[in-house]
Amino acid sequence: MTFTSKKITVHDMTLRDGMHPKRHQMTLTQMTTIAQGLDAAGVPLIEVTHGDGLGGSSVNYGFPAHSDEQYLSAVIPLMKQAKVSALLLPGIGTIDHLQMARELGVHTIRVATHCTEADVSQQHIRYARKLDMDTVGFLMMAHMTSPEKLLEQALLMESYGANCIYCTDSAGYMLPEDVKARIGLLREKLQPDTELGFHGHHNLAMGVANSLVAVEYGANRIDAAAAGLGAGAGNTPMEVFIAVCARSGIETGVDVFKIQDVAEDLVVPMMDFPIRIDRDSLTLGYAGVYGSFLLFAKRAEQQYGVPARDILVEMGRRGMVGGQEDMIEDTALTMARARGLR
Numbered sequence: 001m002t003f004t005s006k007k008i009t010v011h012d013m014t015l016r017d018g019m020h021p022k023r024h025q026m027t028l029t030q031m032t033t034i035a036q037g038l039d040a041a042g043v044p045l046i047e048v049t050h051g052d053g054l055g056g057s058s059v060n061y062g063f064p065a066h067s068d069e070q071y072l073s074a075v076i077p078l079m080k081q082a083k084v085s086a087l088l089l090p091g092i093g094t095i096d097h098l099q100m101a102r103e104l105g106v107h108t109i110r111v112a113t114h115c116t117e118a119d120v121s122q123q124h125i126r127y128a129r130k131l132d133m134d135t136v137g138f139l140m141m142a143h144m145t146s147p148e149k150l151l152e153q154a155l156l157m158e159s160y161g162a163n164c165i166y167c168t169d170s171a172g173y174m175l176p177e178d179v180k181a182r183i184g185l186l187r188e189k190l191q192p193d194t195e196l197g198f199h200g201h202h203n204l205a206m207g208v209a210n211s212l213v214a215v216e217y218g219a220n221r222i223d224a225a226a227a228g229l230g231a232g233a234g235n236t237p238m239e240v241f242i243a244v245c246a247r248s249g250i251e252t253g254v255d256v257f258k259i260q261d262v263a264e265d266l267v268v269p270m271m272d273f274p275i276r277i278d279r280d281s282l283t284l285g286y287a288g289v290y291g292s293f294l295l296f297a298k299r300a301e302q303q304y305g306v307p308a309r310d311i312l313v314e315m316g317r318r319g320m321v322g323g324q325e326d327m328i329e330d331t332a333l334t335m336a337r338a339r340g341l342r
């Protein structure tokens with residue numbers, strides 16, 4: 001695969017998706033140090049919020065070390081060239097959160113819904129456009145629907161005013177042919193000036209390959225995280241993807257060695273555990289399960305004695321989606337009873 005002078009925007013996930021394995025406990029110093037490293041490496045767009053987006057602080061999703069306001073206020077004034085984005089899941093984040101983010105200087109808002117629920121994004125996308133923000137429609141768990149149905153949802157988001165649509169592989173389940181089918185169709189049918197993005201997870205070790213296929217079939221925004229810090233086996237590892245882009249003739253504007261140093265010197269030392277493909281994160285990819293369920297399943301294993309892998313397989317079988325975190329404990333308890341452990 002060679003790309004002649006194709007330019008893309010890489011979007012950093014370390015400080016947002018990376019909040020999941022950190023249980024949303026990043027310190028302000030970790031946030032600002034890593035954000036400054038990413039900025040100096042040339043990363044043009046950096047996401048900062050609770051792992052579940054603006055307003056994620058709750059019993060269901062976990063209480064963070066600091067509020068979204070504190071993280072955003074600490075990072076944004078330090079950025080020399082990078083813009084900052086925020087994620088918002090309607091029902092978790094509200095219009096007030098969106099307003100607050102704009103006032104603090106957030107440039108890009110990503111309104112995220114399950115891949116078949118785009119209609120709940122209408123008021124947030126419209127409002128973000130009214131605020132003149134770079135507005136992204138982010139369709140999660142995109143493997144759970146067909147390319148044609150994903151297109152219908154993408155068209156809805158586009159009609160509300162989104163200037164960029166994401167195909168989001170939240171479970172790290174997709175194979176290159178799945179990415180090709182979805183990104184290819186979206187590129188063919190969305191407006192030519194609507195940008196297209198891909199967000200990968202590395203549970204089947206496909207993050208980099210899938211991102212490359214996404215670029216080949218028309219995506220111009222790619223999400224990645226330094227050292228892969230993100231839910232499950234992590235996001236597409238940024239330093240690997242940047243090196244592959246450099247080899248393939250894709251222009252990212254990110255310095256190959258500086259981003260390696262951010263990953264190695266700043267991000268790896270602050271991991272609470274190695275972000276790698278172990279049997280549980282691999283099972284997320286294999287069974288098509290939402291990445292941020294991983295730590296909940298591990299906690300349920302401790303509490304109920306049912307292996308996290310078995311719980312995750314069951315979550316996949318039941319087709320559980322983001323927002324159903326409370327069902328993990330319920331499922332574990334049911335399985336424990338069935339196995340005579342309770």
Ligand SMILES: C[C@H](O)CC(=O)C(=O)O
Pocket residue numbers: 017051052053112140141168169170171199231291292322
């Ligand atoms: C709220 C989720 O963590 C969003 C995301 O990164 C994904 O679906 O993947």
Ligand SMILES: [Mn+2]
Pocket residue numbers: 017170199201230231291
């Ligand atoms: Mn993710």
